[in-house]
Amino acid sequence: MIVTTPHEAGAAVIAQAQELAREWGVPFVERRKQPLSRLYAHSPDVLVITEAGFKAHREGEARPLFFHPGMAMLRIKRLLSGDTDAMVQAFALMPGDAVLDCTLGLAGDAIVASYAAGASGRVVGLESSSILARVMADGLTRYESGIQELDEAMRRIEVRNEQHLTFLAQCENNSFDIVYFDPMFFVPIEASESISPLRPFADHAPLIEEAVAEAVRVARRRVVMKNHSRSPDFARLGFMRIPKAVERTFTYGIIDTGGDA
Ligand SMILES: C[S@@+](CC[C@H](N)C(=O)[O-])C[C@H]1O[C@@H](n2cnc3c(N)ncnc32)[C@H](O)[C@@H]1O
Numbered sequence: 001m002i003v004t005t006p007h008e009a010g011a012a013v014i015a016q017a018q019e020l021a022r023e024w025g026v027p028f029v030e031r032r033k034q035p036l037s038r039l040y041a042h043s044p045d046v047l048v049i050t051e052a053g054f055k056a057h058r059e060g061e062a063r064p065l066f067f068h069p070g071m072a073m074l075r076i077k078r079l080l081s082g083d084t085d086a087m088v089q090a091f092a093l094m095p096g097d098a099v100l101d102c103t104l105g106l107a108g109d110a111i112v113a114s115y116a117a118g119a120s121g122r123v124v125g126l127e128s129s130s131i132l133a134r135v136m137a138d139g140l141t142r143y144e145s146g147i148q149e150l151d152e153a154m155r156r157i158e159v160r161n162e163q164h165l166t167f168l169a170q171c172e173n174n175s176f177d178i179v180y181f182d183p184m185f186f187v188p189i190e191a192s193e194s195i196s197p198l199r200p201f202a203d204h205a206p207l208i209e210e211a212v213a214e215a216v217r218v219a220r221r222r223v224v225m226k227n228h229s230r231s232p233d234f235a236r237l238g239f240m241r242i243p244k245a246v247e248r249t250f251t252y253g254i255i256d257t258g259g260d261a
Pocket residue numbers: 102103104105106107108109110126127128129132162163164165182183184185198201202203204205
């Protein structure tokens with residue numbers, strides 16, 4: 001990966017990009033008038049630091065990756081108007097809960113969990129792809145949605161660029177109420193069109209039994225997995241599948257770990 005700026009960047013953005021490149025130990029390349037196609041000679045991954053946020057480009061991919069609370073905003077608006085959310089229900093999530101999101105991705109689920117857990121709750125989001133973790137950490141810290149509850153929910157999320165198995169292995173027993181996995185589906189589905197810019201940067205490794213066993217130890221109340229409704233992973237990993245809602249191609253599976261609500 002290299003770090004650069006847009007063509008017309010001001011001194012402050014250039015200084016920020018140089019500082020980040022130094023902090024991450026990756027090359028900073030001065031943009032001058034260079035098109036992206038020229039920058040790919042340095043690396044297939046180009047992270048552009050802009051005044052509004054980070055944009056990650058991968059050579060050969062049409063769409064860049066950037067932070068946007070998109071679907072989370074819709075889901076929170078629905079919750080604000082008194083509607084339910086299938087994930088919040090699958091979590092049996094309550095204000096004050098501590099949630100470990102083991103697969104942060106575009107952070108949509110983490111934002112909704114953070115909103116539902118409220119100011120007294122805690123959400124930690126783990127992401128093994130460093131470029132994704134960096135883009136999300138930046139967006140969650142400074143994106144202004146115009147909805148106070150959403151902005152506060154985003155600011156509360158703690159992003160960590162880590163493999164979930166490594167993190168889970170270091171957690172105390174029962175240290176989170178809910179542990180959540182949303183691994184990449186093997187076959188991209190229509191409903192996941194909104195996550196397509198994530199695919200080139202994402203870690204596609206399947207969820208392993210050892211990680212689920214650690215999650216069961218760490219989760220005080222429940223381990224939840226989202227997956228394709230026909231995924232064999234529910235049975236393979238010991239999750240009780242919630243019957244899918246009619247219009248959905250995915251559903252949630254649950255392992256109850258016995259803690260009281
Ligand atoms: C389907 S996406 C999650 C989408 C997310 N729930 C959302 O709302 O945007 C799965 C994410 O998990 C990440 N991931 C896969 N394996 C991981 C691991 N072992 N540790 C941490 N993150 C992982 C991938 O890089 C990808 O970004």
